[in-house]
Amino acid sequence: MSTAIAFLLAATFVISVGGLGLLIWALVNDQFTMGKRAAQTIFGTDEVGRVEDPATPADTRAEMQRERGEIADRGQQGLEDRAARVRADRSSRTPVTWWLASSLVWLVLGSIIGLIVSMKFHMPDWLVNDPALTFGRLRPAHLNLVAYGWASMAGVGVGIWLIPRLFKVTLQGPAYATAGAIIWNVGIFLGTAALLTGYSDGMEWLEFPWPIDITLVVGGALAAVPLILSLLKRRVQHLYVSAWYLLAALIWFPMLFVTANLPNLFSGVEQSMLNWWYAHNVLGLWMTPLGLAAAYYMIPKIVGAPIYSYSLSLVGFWALALFYSQVGLHHLIGGPVPTWAVTISIVHSVMMVIPVVAVAVNHHMTVAPHWRLLLYSPTLRFVVLGAVMYTAASLQGSMQALRSVNEITHFTHYTVAHAHLGLYGFLTYIMFGAIYFIMPRLTGREWPYPKAITAHFWLVFVGFAVYFIFLSIGGWLQGLAMQDPSRPFMESVTLTLPYLEARSVGGAIMTLGHVVFAVHAFIALSRSGPVRDDAALFRRPAAQSPAGGSA
Amino acid sequence: MTRALGIVAAAAMILLFAALMIVVMPSIQLQASVRPPEGLKPYSESALVGRDVYVSLGCVYCHSQQPRDPSLGPDAIRGWGRAAVPADFIYDSPHLLGTMRTGPDLLNIGARQPSVDWHMTHLYNPRAVMPESIMPAYPFLFEVKEEAGPRDIVVNLPDDFAPDGGVVVARPAARDLVQYLLELDRTYPVDEIPVEEAD
Numbered sequence: 080m081s082t083a084i085a086f087l088l089a090a091t092f093v094i095s096v097g098g099l100g101l102l103i104w105a106l107v108n109d110q111f112t113m114g115k116r117a118a119q120t121i122f123g124t125d126e127v128g129r130v131e132d133p134a135t136p137a138d139t140r141a142e143m144q145r146e147r148g149e150i151a152d153r154g155q156q157g158l159e160d161r162a163a164r165v166r167a168d169r170s171s172r173t174p175v176t177w178w179l180a181s182s183l184v185w186l187v188l189g190s191i192i193g194l195i196v197s198m199k200f201h202m203p204d205w206l207v208n209d210p211a212l213t214f215g216r217l218r219p220a221h222l223n224l225v226a227y228g229w230a231s232m233a234g235v236g237v238g239i240w241l242i243p244r245l246f247k248v249t250l251q252g253p254a255y256a257t258a259g260a261i262i263w264n265v266g267i268f269l270g271t272a273a274l275l276t277g278y279s280d281g282m283e284w285l286e287f288p289w290p291i292d293i294t295l296v297v298g299g300a301l302a303a304v305p306l307i308l309s310l311l312k313r314r315v316q317h318l319y320v321s322a323w324y325l326l327a328a329l330i331w332f333p334m335l336f337v338t339a340n341l342p343n344l345f346s347g348v349e350q351s352m353l354n355w356w357y358a359h360n361v362l363g364l365w366m367t368p369l370g371l372a373a374a375y376y377m378i379p380k381i382v383g384a385p386i387y388s389y390s391l392s393l394v395g396f397w398a399l400a401l402f403y404s405q406v407g408l409h410h411l412i413g414g415p416v417p418t419w420a421v422t423i424s425i426v427h428s429v430m431m432v433i434p435v436v437a438v439a440v441n442h443h444m445t446v447a448p449h450w451r452l453l454l455y456s457p458t459l460r461f462v463v464l465g466a467v468m469y470t471a472a473s474l475q476g477s478m479q480a481l482r483s484v485n486e487i488t489h490f491t492h493y494t495v496a497h498a499h500l501g502l503y504g505f506l507t508y509i510m511f512g513a514i515y516f517i518m519p520r521l522t523g524r525e526w527p528y529p530k531a532i533t534a535h536f537w538l539v540f541v542g543f544a545v546y547f548i549f550l551s552i553g554g555w556l557q558g559l560a561m562q563d564p565s566r567p568f569m570e571s572v573t574l575t576l577p578y579l580e581a582r583s584v585g586g587a588i589m590t591l592g593h594v595v596f597a598v599h600a601f602i603a604l605s606r607s608g609p610v611r612d613d614a615a616l617f618r619r620p621a622a623q624s625p626a627g628g629s630a
Numbered sequence: 631m632t633r634a635l636g637i638v639a640a641a642a643m644i645l646l647f648a649a650l651m652i653v654v655m656p657s658i659q660l661q662a663s664v665r666p667p668e669g670l671k672p673y674s675e676s677a678l679v680g681r682d683v684y685v686s687l688g689c690v691y692c693h694s695q696q697p698r699d700p701s702l703g704p705d706a707i708r709g710w711g712r713a714a715v716p717a718d719f720i721y722d723s724p725h726l727l728g729t730m731r732t733g734p735d736l737l738n739i740g741a742r743q744p745s746v747d748w749h750m751t752h753l754y755n756p757r758a759v760m761p762e763s764i765m766p767a768y769p770f771l772f773e774v775k776e777e778a779g780p781r782d783i784v785v786n787l788p789d790d791f792a793p794d795g796g797v798v799v800a801r802p803a804a805r806d807l808v809q810y811l812l813e814l815d816r817t818y819p820v821d822e823i824p825v826e827e828a829d
C-alpha cells in the first residue's frame with residue numbers, strides 16, 4: 080500500500096501545482112486577453128475616479144470625493160450607463176430584499192442563541208429544565224442559523240444583486256429567486272425547530288434532518304435560475320472576477336450539500352471524512368466565494384479604482400479551487416483516519432497561502448493608495464476590515480493545520496475563535512458592508528440614521544475584538560494544559576472560565592450591534608424613518624437626474 | 631458563454647477530484663482492510679436508543695470519541711485509552727468523533743467509569759460528583775416520585791442536590807443513555823483486530 084500512497088501523494092501535489100503553473104503560463108502569455116479591460120467592466124463611462132458610498136450622507140460623499148480627487152461630471156454616455164444600472168437595480172429589487180431581510184432576522188436570532196450558548200459555559204445550571212434549551216441543542220441551532228440562515232442568505236442576496244450589474248442586463252426571472260428565498264426560509268425554520276426538539280442527523284454542519292435539507296436544495300436551485308438566465312442574456316464581453324466566484328459557488332454548493340446529506344452513504348470513519356470534506360468545503364467553496372465576490376466588487380466601486388491586478392485575481396481564484404477543495408481532513412488530524420489522506424489536507428492547507436496572498440495583495444493594494452477614504456465611508460470600513468480578517472483567518476488557518484500547532488489547538492476554544500475570525504470577521508463584516516451599500520438602492524433612499532451605522536460599527540468591532548482575543552488566549556492555554564500530563568484534566572476546564580466569561584461580554588456587545596443594524600434596516604425597508612436625502616442617484620431612470628452624484 | 635461554461639465545468643471537476651482524493655480513496659482503502667474486532671460487540675438495542683439520545687442532546691459538541699496517539703498528546707496517560715483505529719467505529723452511524731474537549735474523551739468511558747449509579751448522579755447534576763464541572767445538568771432525563779417502584783433506578787444525591795421531597799428516578803432515556811455510555815469500551819488490544827492487506 081505504501082508505494083501506492085506515496086504515488087498518490089505525489090500525484091495530487093503535481094496535479095495541483097501543475098494546474099497552477101498552467102494558469103500562470105496562460106496569464107503570462109495573455110491567453111485570457113483580459114487584464115485591464117476586464118477589471119474595468121464594473122465601471123460605467125466616466126466612473127473611474129468617482130467614489131461611491133450610498134451609506135454616507137451627501138455632504139460626506141462630497142468630502143470623500145475631494146479626498147479622492149475632483150472628477151469631471153458625467154458625459155452623455157456616462158449618464159446613460161448610470162440609467163441602465165438603475166434599471167438593473169430595480170429589476171433585482173424584490174428577490175434581493177427577500178434574501179437580505181430574511182438573513183437579518185436569522186442573524187439576530189442566531190446571535191441571541193449564540194449568546195445563550197456562550198453563557199451556558201459558565202452558568203451550567205441555567206435553563207436546564209427544558210430539553211429544547213439544553214446546550215447541545217442550542218449549539219447546533221446557533222451554527223445552522225448563522226451559517227445557513229445568515230451567512231448563506233446574505234451571500235446569495237448580495238450575489239443576486241450583483242448579477243445584473245456584472246452582466247449589464249436586467250435580472251432575468253427574478254420571481255424564481257423570490258420563491259427560492261421563501262422556500263429556503265421554510266427550511267431554516269423547520270430545521271431549527273427540528274434541532275430544538277431533538278431531531279438531528281448528528282454530524283457537525285449537517286445537523287438538519289435530511290428531508291428538511293431538500294427545501295434548501297430546492298430554494299437554492301430556484302435562486303440559481305436568474306443567474307443562469309441573466310448569464311445567457313449578458314451584454315458584457317468580460318466576466319468580472321466576482322462572476323467567476325459566483326458561478327463556481329453555484330456549482331459547488333449543490334454538489335457538496337447533496338452528496339454530504341445523502342442518508343446512509345457511509346458510516347464510521349468513512350463518514351467522518353465525508354463530514355469534514357463537506358464542512359470545510361462549505362466554508363472554502365461556498366461562503367468564501369460569496370464573500371470574495373462581494374469584496375471584489377465593493378472595494379473597487381467604493382474607492383473608484385479598478386482592482387490592483389486582474390491577473391492576480393484569477394490566480395487567486397484557481398488556486399483557491401485547487402487547494403481549498405482538498406483541505407477537509409485537517410479537521411481530523413490525529414484521528415483514526417489514514418494518515419496519508421490527512422497529510423494531503425495539511426499540505427494543501429499550507430498551499431492555501433498562495434491564493435490568500437494573491438487575494439490579499441489585490442484587495443489591500445487597491446485600497447492602500449486611497450486609505451483615507453476609510454475615514455469617511457462606513458461601508459468601506461466594513462468591507463476592508465473584512466478583507467483584512469480574511470487574510471488573517473486564512474494565515475492563521477494554515478498555521479493551525481500544522482501537526483505541531485494542531486495538537487495543542489485542535490480540541491479547544493482556539494478553534495472556535497478561528498471559526499469566528501473567518502465567518503464573523505471576514506464574511507459577516509463584508510456582508511455588513513455590502514448591505515449598507517445595497518440597501519439604499521432597494522429603498523430608493525439613504526439610510527435614515529447615519530449615527531446608527533457608526534454605532535453598529537463600533538459595537539461589533541469592540542465586541543468582536545473582546546470575543547476573539549480572549550477566546551484565543553483561553554483556548555491556547557486550555558490546549559497547553561490538556562497536553563501536559565502532569566496537570567489534571569479539570570485544570571484545562573477551570574482555567575478557561577474567565578475567558579469564557581469575557582467571550583460572553585464580547586458576544587453580548589456584538590449581539591447589541593446586530594439588533595441596532597437589523598432595526599435600522601427594517602426602518603429603512605419600511606421607509607418610515609426620516610427622509611434625509613432622496614438622492615438623485617436613486618431616482619427612477621425616467622426622471623433624468625443632474626450630473627454629479629454616483630449610482 | 632463558453633468561458634462561463636468552462637469555469638463551471640473546471641470548478642466541478644476540481645471538486646470531484648478532491649472528493650476522490652480525500653474521501654473516496656481512503657474509504658476504499660478502509661473498506662478493503664477493516665474488519666470487525668473480536669472484542670467489539672454491536673451495540674445493544676438499549677444502547678442504540680441511548681446513542682440517539684446522545685446525538686439528540688448534542689453531547690458531541692463537548693466530548694470527542696477519538697483518543698490520539700501518544701505522540702500527539704497524553705490521552706492514554708489520562709486513561710482515555712489507546713489510540714483509536716478505524717475498526718473501533720464500524721458500528722457507528724452517525725460518527726461521533728467530535729472536535730471539542732470541553733469535557734474528556736468518551737470512547738472508553740464504559741471501561742473507565744462502569745458504575746451506573748455514578749452516571750445517573752452525574753447526569754442529574756454533574757456538580758454533585760465533580761464540583762468544578764461545567765457540564766450542563768440534565769434534570770429532564772429524570773423524574774421525582776413519591777416513592778420508587780420496584781424496577782426504578784433511584785439516583786443517589788447529596789443533600790444539597792436532592793429535591794425537597796420524594797426520590798429522583800431515571801426516565802427511560804437516562805437508562806438507555808447510560809447503557810450506551812457503558813458500552814463505550816474499546817479497550818481490546820489493537821493487535822487482536824483482524825486486518826486484511828489492501829494489496
Ligand code: HEM
Nearest residue numbers: 190193194196197222225230494495498502503586589590
Ligand atoms: C453574536 C454573537 C455570537 C456569539 C455570542 C457566538 C457564540 C458562539 C458559541 C458560544 C459557539 C459554541 C462554541 C463551542 O461549542 O465551543 C459558537 C460556535 C460557532 N459560531 Fe458563533 N457566536 C456569535 C456569532 C456568530 C456569527 C455571526 C457567526 C457566523 C456568521 C458564527 C459562527 C459560528 C460557528 C461557525 C461556530 C462553530 C465553531 C466550531 O465548531 O468550531 N457565530 N458561537
Ligand code: HEM
Nearest residue numbers: 362409410428431472473476477479480489494498501502
Ligand atoms: C487558508 C485558509 C484556512 C485554513 C488552512 C484553515 C484551517 C483550519 C483548520 C486546520 C481548522 C480545524 C481546527 C481543528 O479542528 O483543529 C479550521 C477550522 C475552521 N475554520 Fe478555517 N482555515 C482557513 C480559513 C478559514 C476561513 C476563510 C474561514 C471562514 C470563512 C474558516 C472557518 C473555519 C471554521 C468555521 C472552522 C471550525 C469548523 C468546526 O469545527 O466546526 N477558516 N480551519
